[in-house]
Amino acid sequence: xxxxxxxxxxxxxxRPRRDQPTLGRDQIVDAxxxxxxxxxxxxLSMRRLGTRLNSGATxxxxxxxxxxxxxxLALDRVMAEVTVPPPDDGGWRASATGYARSLRxxxxxxxxxxxxxxxxxxxxxxxxxxLDETLIAFGAAGFTDLDLEYAxxxxxxxxxxxxxxxxxxxxxxxxxxxxxxxEALGPYLTRLAEERPTxxxxxxxxxxxETGDILEGRFTFGLTSVLDGLEARRPPAR
Amino acid sequence: xxxxxxxxxxxxxxRPRRDQPTLGRDQIVDAxxxxxxxxxxxxLSMRRLGTRLNSGATxxxxxxxxxxxxxxLALDRVMAEVTVPPPDDGGWRASATGYARSLRxxxxxxxxxxxxxxxxxxxxxxxxxxLDETLIAFGAAGFTDLDLEYAxxxxxxxxxxxxxxxxxxxxxxxxxxxxxxxEALGPYLTRLAEERPTxxxxxxxxxxxETGDILEGRFTFGLTSVLDGLEARRPPAR
DNA sequence: GACCTGCCTCGCACACTGTACGACTCAACT
DNA sequence: AGTTGAGTCGTACAGTGTGCGAGGCAGGTC
Numbered sequence: 001x002x003x004x005x006x007x008x009x010x011x012x013x014x015r016p017r018r019d020q021p022t023l024g025r026d027q028i029v030d031a032x033x034x035x036x037x038x039x040x041x042x043x044l045s046m047r048r049l050g051t052r053l054n055s056g057a058t059x060x061x062x063x064x065x066x067x068x069x070x071x072x073l074a075l076d077r078v079m080a081e082v083t084v085p086p087p088d089d090g091g092w093r094a095s096a097t098g099y100a101r102s103l104r105x106x107x108x109x110x111x112x113x114x115x116x117x118x119x120x121x122x123x124x125x126x127x128x129x130x131l132d133e134t135l136i137a138f139g140a141a142g143f144t145d146l147d148l149e150y151a152x153x154x155x156x157x158x159x160x161x162x163x164x165x166x167x168x169x170x171x172x173x174x175x176x177x178x179x180x181x182x183e184a185l186g187p188y189l190t191r192l193a194e195e196r197p198t199x200x201x202x203x204x205x206x207x208x209x210e211t212g213d214i215l216e217g218r219f220t221f222g223l224t225s226v227l228d229g230l231e232a233r234r235p236p237a238r
Numbered sequence: 239x240x241x242x243x244x245x246x247x248x249x250x251x252x253r254p255r256r257d258q259p260t261l262g263r264d265q266i267v268d269a270x271x272x273x274x275x276x277x278x279x280x281x282l283s284m285r286r287l288g289t290r291l292n293s294g295a296t297x298x299x300x301x302x303x304x305x306x307x308x309x310x311l312a313l314d315r316v317m318a319e320v321t322v323p324p325p326d327d328g329g330w331r332a333s334a335t336g337y338a339r340s341l342r343x344x345x346x347x348x349x350x351x352x353x354x355x356x357x358x359x360x361x362x363x364x365x366x367x368x369l370d371e372t373l374i375a376f377g378a379a380g381f382t383d384l385d386l387e388y389a390x391x392x393x394x395x396x397x398x399x400x401x402x403x404x405x406x407x408x409x410x411x412x413x414x415x416x417x418x419x420x421e422a423l424g425p426y427l428t429r430l431a432e433e434r435p436t437x438x439x440x441x442x443x444x445x446x447x448e449t450g451d452i453l454e455g456r457f458t459f460g461l462t463s464v465l466d467g468l469e470a471r472r473p474p475a476r
Numbered sequence: 477g478a479c480c481t482g483c484c485t486c487g488c489a490c491a492c493t494g495t496a497c498g499a500c501t502c503a504a505c506t
Numbered sequence: 507a508g509t510t511g512a513g514t515c516g517t518a519c520a521g522t523g524t525g526c527g528a529g530g531c532a533g534g535t536c
Contacts (some may be wrong), residue, residue, distance in 0.1 A: 023485080047522080078512090154460040161398045161399025214384070217388065218387065300512085
């Protein structure tokens, strides 16, 4: 695409594409998201983003200071997909589970977010909206001040940890299952069987036939356990 | 066509060393750890590693297939620092808390590990040792089969999520506290105060005076909540 | 008309990355 | 003495983020 041959004087220089909407943050983030969702963090380079936008490689830098800022914008954009059911509908617990599942689903759709979480404080409009709503939800549970902070971050940390491990699990090679891994390791595992019987029994019984159901069961188990633990710490209803 | 690619580091024996302390996996991983701990993932480049070892830039590639494999070795090396107290001493709960705190402390010492967790299955000797010991610990709690998997991964996911967010929090700029952040954001926050009163009250009351104590309190709150939730799901002792 | 002054785009260059490859050294074995 | 093979290294290639300056365009002022 870059073969802009030394234009002869006779050929009129082509209309420099002003018909398209000029470059803007929205379109930049749109294109960045396509690359990120398709190929992950390493799939996004400023040059590829430039060609995707039919623009010069460094034109993006007029609208965005650097790549980190672009990633911040992209991260906040996908935070728009996270919803928090208001606690008045079904109580704080329904609200918390709805939030947790919504966040997990978003991470599954955009696995590249995992590395970015917590990299710097998320203060974009969507992130603050989600944060505000979760604080309201956990406030409806009776938590205040430090306990509110503790309860909220327990759920967030668990969801990010769980969904993150799930996501990076699948990110490796889309085709390979855990059974394939076990197959490929072969002799290494048989040697392991002698030294660590507990572990290799677990591998044989659980990991060897891992399915999507196990992922689901694991998350609901973890989430309900977390919420149960929070329930015990909740101040008595007023 | 490329049939030899997907073999993992652990299956291939270390290339036999000749005589003197020339380059070896141990020294390579040592030097890599120095760079990683000092400057994080981006601080480790093969060229810097080469000069650190007083060797050519690409000499490392004789001992290690690529950079990912080197990171796998480094990750397993630091997993040696994680200990799991045997459950017969103080019960499964003491064992689980000891493991969780040990893992968290390791992540704090080596924040670059967070990105690597779950990237690919951790099957190095130290990782498998830790995994085996934790399975034994949670098995002592009475969990079996799928529940064992669920219970174990709940704790792991929470610890990685919590410690990961703590670690990347500090990784930004070692000097800046959260109060500095709030200070720097200034007018953005005052505008936020009108739209989202709950959130800005929380910022003012909790985050503005964040100290190390809050981090500690948050983790113990989260961990005890998680273990309480697990206790409720534990099969009755026999 | 001419001229200036914003905003915006883009080509080039720089310093850096991971790593493939072939040339080399040098001890050990036949 | 000749051969082998482990181990090291310089060079090269394709790719990265991004600083810089040279422009082009629209609108405003003489």
